[in-house]
Amino acid sequence: MKVHTALGAGCLESTYDACLRYQLTRDGLEFKHQVRLPIVYEGVTLEGAYRIDFIVEECVILELKAVEKLLPLHLAQVLTYLKLSTYQLGLIINFNVPHLRDGIRRVIRT
DSSP, X not given: OHHHHHHOSSSOHHHXXXXXXXXXXXXXXXXXXXXXXXXXXXXXXXXXXEEEEEEETTTEEEEEEOOSSOOHHHHHHHHHHHHXXXXXXXXXXXXXXXXXXXXXXXXXXX
8 A cells, every 4th residue: 555655546567566576565565576386297397487476474365467457368367376276365466547446356266
């Protein structure tokens, strides 16, 4: 919320990413950034198939967006991350909205 309040909508995703990294560090939260997620195909592990924006406190995946509208593809992306990892919860955060509460989409692995 602090990042969106300070910057508003209209910045590049990379700007929000850098500011969120700073804010999470400042808030003392444990996180991993740009985590490579391998995929196992026919018994072979293929490294670097996917890259997760953030894993926060070892419990939630954050996928950042700065798009006009979230698409089914964005949901599918986070569902894939959840399926290929041990995590149960993901958040898609679209910063390109007037009010951030309208840009957060919760995704749960079922």
